[in-house]
Amino acid sequence: MNTLQYFLRRIFVSIIVFFGVSIVIFCLARLIPGDPARIALGPFATDEMVEQLRETLHLNESIFIQYGIFIEKLFQGDLGISTYTKRPVLVDIVSYFPATFELVLMSGLLMILIGMPLGILSGKFKNSIIDNVARLISLLGVVTPSFLWAIILMLIFAFWFPILPVSERMNEALDPPTLVTGLLLVDSLLEGNFKVFGDAFLHLILPGLAIALPAIGNVARLTRTNLSDVYEKQYIEFAKSYSFSEYRIATKYALKPASIPTVTIIGLDFAFMLGNAFLVETVFVWPGMAKYGVEVILAKDLNGIIATALVITTFFLIINMIVDFVVLLLNPRITTKD
Amino acid sequence: MKKISFFKTILLSLIISVLSFSFVSAKTVIRTDEAAIGEADPAKFSDNIDSVIIFNVYDALVDEGKNGSGLKPLLSTGWEYPDPNTLNVSLKSGVKFHSGNTLDADDVVYSFNRLMDMGQGFSFLFGSVESVTALDASTVQFKTTEPFAPLVASLMRLAIVDKDDVQANTVDGNYGDNGDYGEAYLLSTSAGTGAYKLSEHDPNVKTVLVKNDDYFQGHNAKAPDEVIIKYSVEAATIKALLLRGEHEISSMWLPNEVLAALSKEDSVDLVKINRPGSWMNKLNNRRAPFDDVHCRRAIQLAYDYDALYQSFAITDDLVAGQKASGALIAGVLGYDPNKAPIERDIEKAKAEQAKCKYNPSDYTLDLAWIAEVPYEEPWALQLQANAMELGYDATVTGLPWAKFTEQVSSWENTPHATVVSVLANVPDPDALMYAQFHSSRGGTWMSAEWANDPELDALLEKGRTETNEAERIKIYQAANQVMIDNAITLFITDFVGFQPISKNVSNSDTISTQQQYGTMGRNLSFREMAVN
Numbered sequence: 077m078n079t080l081q082y083f084l085r086r087i088f089v090s091i092i093v094f095f096g097v098s099i100v101i102f103c104l105a106r107l108i109p110g111d112p113a114r115i116a117l118g119p120f121a122t123d124e125m126v127e128q129l130r131e132t133l134h135l136n137e138s139i140f141i142q143y144g145i146f147i148e149k150l151f152q153g154d155l156g157i158s159t160y161t162k163r164p165v166l167v168d169i170v171s172y173f174p175a176t177f178e179l180v181l182m183s184g185l186l187m188i189l190i191g192m193p194l195g196i197l198s199g200k201f202k203n204s205i206i207d208n209v210a211r212l213i214s215l216l217g218v219v220t221p222s223f224l225w226a227i228i229l230m231l232i233f234a235f236w237f238p239i240l241p242v243s244e245r246m247n248e249a250l251d252p253p254t255l256v257t258g259l260l261l262v263d264s265l266l267e268g269n270f271k272v273f274g275d276a277f278l279h280l281i282l283p284g285l286a287i288a289l290p291a292i293g294n295v296a297r298l299t300r301t302n303l304s305d306v307y308e309k310q311y312i313e314f315a316k317s318y319s320f321s322e323y324r325i326a327t328k329y330a331l332k333p334a335s336i337p338t339v340t341i342i343g344l345d346f347a348f349m350l351g352n353a354f355l356v357e358t359v360f361v362w363p364g365m366a367k368y369g370v371e372v373i374l375a376k377d378l379n380g381i382i383a384t385a386l387v388i389t390t391f392f393l394i395i396n397m398i399v400d401f402v403v404l405l406l407n408p409r410i411t412t413k414d
Numbered sequence: 415m416k417k418i419s420f421f422k423t424i425l426l427s428l429i430i431s432v433l434s435f436s437f438v439s440a441k442t443v444i445r446t447d448e449a450a451i452g453e454a455d456p457a458k459f460s461d462n463i464d465s466v467i468i469f470n471v472y473d474a475l476v477d478e479g480k481n482g483s484g485l486k487p488l489l490s491t492g493w494e495y496p497d498p499n500t501l502n503v504s505l506k507s508g509v510k511f512h513s514g515n516t517l518d519a520d521d522v523v524y525s526f527n528r529l530m531d532m533g534q535g536f537s538f539l540f541g542s543v544e545s546v547t548a549l550d551a552s553t554v555q556f557k558t559t560e561p562f563a564p565l566v567a568s569l570m571r572l573a574i575v576d577k578d579d580v581q582a583n584t585v586d587g588n589y590g591d592n593g594d595y596g597e598a599y600l601l602s603t604s605a606g607t608g609a610y611k612l613s614e615h616d617p618n619v620k621t622v623l624v625k626n627d628d629y630f631q632g633h634n635a636k637a638p639d640e641v642i643i644k645y646s647v648e649a650a651t652i653k654a655l656l657l658r659g660e661h662e663i664s665s666m667w668l669p670n671e672v673l674a675a676l677s678k679e680d681s682v683d684l685v686k687i688n689r690p691g692s693w694m695n696k697l698n699n700r701r702a703p704f705d706d707v708h709c710r711r712a713i714q715l716a717y718d719y720d721a722l723y724q725s726f727a728i729t730d731d732l733v734a735g736q737k738a739s740g741a742l743i744a745g746v747l748g749y750d751p752n753k754a755p756i757e758r759d760i761e762k763a764k765a766e767q768a769k770c771k772y773n774p775s776d777y778t779l780d781l782a783w784i785a786e787v788p789y790e791e792p793w794a795l796q797l798q799a800n801a802m803e804l805g806y807d808a809t810v811t812g813l814p815w816a817k818f819t820e821q822v823s824s825w826e827n828t829p830h831a832t833v834v835s836v837l838a839n840v841p842d843p844d845a846l847m848y849a850q851f852h853s854s855r856g857g858t859w860m861s862a863e864w865a866n867d868p869e870l871d872a873l874l875e876k877g878r879t880e881t882n883e884a885e886r887i888k889i890y891q892a893a894n895q896v897m898i899d900n901a902i903t904l905f906i907t908d909f910v911g912f913q914p915i916s917k918n919v920s921n922s923d924t925i926s927t928q929q930q931y932g933t934m935g936r937n938l939s940f941r942e943m944a945v946n
Contacts, residue, residue: 109814109817109820110814110815110817110819110820111820114819115819117534118458118460118461118534118535121533121534121535121537122533122534122537122538124533125532125533125534128588132588160451160617160618161451161616161617161618162455162597162601162617163601163617168618171616172618227650230650230651230654234654234657234658235654235657238658242651242654242655242658243647243651243655243660248443248445248642358646358647358648359648359650359651360651361644361647361651363616363618363619363620367618367646368618371450371451371618371646374786375451
């Protein structure tokens with residue numbers, strides 16, 4: 077099996093997983109107590125209006141027919157109307173996804189830029205003071221949930237040293253750039269608007285860091301462990317006996333094999349961030365999809381729940397495929413046959 | 415060294431850019447927040463934040479006067495009853511919608527039909543209205559099936575939309591010839607006459623209002639040019655933003671510990687607001703043992719109102735509640751501020767319990783609170799403790815709202831007592847009492863009592879049809895007394911809210927606007943506020 081065939085097979089399997097998840101979410105969403113039509117229209121709506129909405133949402137049909145209608149519309153690019161925002165769900169997703177995606181990209185970047193060097197330092201200087209400090213930082217990162225980091229960062233940068241913005245994606249006084257990708261950093265650069273770029277970047281720092289810190293701890297700890305293992309291998313001793321420089325040994329012989337498990341974890345953490353950003357988005361008034369996802373669950377907005385879950389599922393599947401591809405590149409011993 | 419200088423330069427430029435991005439615009443802004451989700455369609459609004467938006471963007475025929483001074487004309491010049499079943503309302507001339515169109519009677523008829531056909535929001539207030547017709551361009555006639563005294567007060571909730579503008583933007587929909595009744599259009603656009611126009615509306619994120627410079631009543635000279643309403647913001651974030659001067663008016667839902675912390679800050683004032691609403695522990699009147707009036711009286715007398723009141727304390731001086739004296743609350747017609755609050759008397763409670771036909775030890779009471787509102791739990795636990803004093807066993811459950819609204823649809827499944835808050839939608843006691851306590855209204859979250867008291871029913875029916883205000887006050891005060899005597903429900907406290915506001919907007923204009931209106935959502939009238 078060549079690489080192309082391997083990835084075609086992975087795409088095929090991913091499509092099956094996607095539909096499997098859609099069935100599970102479709103059924104689970106209907107187990108939440110309460111009538112979605114009554115919740116959507118409020119306590120004062122007439123019974124006739126509630127019944128009419130139930131008809132519109134096909135809630136009186138069997139669950140099999142409801143799922144059939146959902147799939148049929150999905151192929152037409154129609155995710156239905158959100159009973160929570162009263163807008164097409166697709167409009168909601170297009171509005172909220174870029175904000176969360178940009179935030180997660182920032183967090184992912186911070187996770188790699190801080191987590192890996194921290195792990196490398198720790199692994200390289202094992203059992204030294206550097207290692208101890210790095211391990212302490214990693215441990216704090218892992219054991220403290222993101223929402224607590226959000227509050228701690230707000231305490232530091234909103235109260236003690238009020239130097240960073242703590243709410244929304246950009247300053248309300250600035251005009252947003254023309255919408256192209258929905259990512260403010262990209263759109264502002266495309267427009268050549270560096271003021272908005274700088275402002276949007278500053279707004280990303282605190283929420284990005286709050287989401288990234290637990291993952292930074294994870295990545296640092298894993299990198300340290302793997303690097304330590306690799307440094308104990310015979311071929312590293314062999315390289316040392318050849319008087320290769322420390323830098324060469326670290327970058328050419330140690331880091332590459334040590335980073336394979338880390339890459340897998342980075343991929344998974346990256347995907348997890350998308351769904352786990354809810355509380356951080358709430359704390360930093362971030363208009364993202366994670367917050368929307370929880371609100372639609374509370375409001376039993378069936379279309380909103382399914383759409384959000386499927387977007388996150390798709391994100392997971394894509395990230396998994398990218399991770400597999402990167403691991404394939406990093407480790408020649410793994411073949412597509414494996 | 416060069417590297418260090420480079421990083422210093424970067425850090426310095428970041429800090430400078432943050433500081434320079436602080437609000438530099440010449441326009442004045444008020445930023446506030448509320449729980450999601452904001453509804454901008456005048457035929458669908460029903461909640462507190464919806465009301466704030468609609469009162470600022472749309473106008474109704476009548477308005478609430480400040481300081482409980484009754485109703486006053488807004489888009490109308492006055493009204494009269496040619497007969498008990500007919501109300502004629504005359505319109506002001508020359509009032510312009512945001513589109514520039516002029517208001518006339520057709521707009522009122524269209525707005526009413528739109529509200530009733532869509533069957534949501536406050537349409538339930540107009541169930542007695544048989545027809546609405548335009549007698550001429552400036553007179554509208556409302557015909558009711560029976561004399562209906564609360565009609566004028568209810569008109570506060572009939573927001574008038576621009577018929578021509580909405581019809582021009584109607585697409586296919588569920589309402590026959592009326593298509594979607596402009597439902598999609600009014601999701602993010604305003605078609606009213608109000609002091610502000612809707613500039614941006616994302617129901618899950620924020621709503622932005624901009625000043626309507628052509629507003630027929632004008633604005634305070636220092637009224638904000640723009641209003642930003644943000645949804646579902648964490649209390650810690652609101653506190654940070656208020657202290658940084660990046661937020662002007664908080665919602666009234668901040669936890670007491672945050673309010674206590676803010677009360678010590680020089681840059682923030684706490685404004686006390688009496689609101690027309692109350693917390694109740696709704697007793698199920700049809701389920702044993704509370705289908706016996708003596709059992710209800712016993713639990714009413716056993717409930718520890720002092721302990722409940724203390725649970726609302728923010729600091730030693732600030733208490734976010736007021737002891738209740740029945741169903742009539744401040745801001746509503748008939749409320750008597752001198753009426754004594756209900757008090758606990760455990761000896762009388764035990765004496766009443768002895769008269770009850772049920773033995774308390776045979777019953778396990780199921781007491782509920784709404785799971786989404788965790789601070790309700792202590793009030794349910796307090797009732798549990800007091801019920802045990804009478805010999806009952808009792809369980810306390812946090813019920814998700816959706817489950818509660820489903821359970822309450824049958825009296826057999828409705829808990830023995832449930833903590834619920836109720837707000838007056840209009841300053842008329844009918845809207846508050848009939849919907850909750852008339853025997854025909856059981857089965858909604860508001861009427862979890864399943865009240866079934868013929869004496870109370872008779873008074874509530876009489877109050878609806880009596881058009882003399884002085885008589886109505888007597889009727890509703892009598893109904894209030896029946897409520898207490900027959901222990902229809904348990905009153906926890908009347909609402910008192912504390913709203914933190916930044917010094918940027920703390921002045922007599924803003925504070926009097928916040929304090930002097932009673933109807934839900936009316937007190938954030940931005941055109942009357944001032945930015946310092």
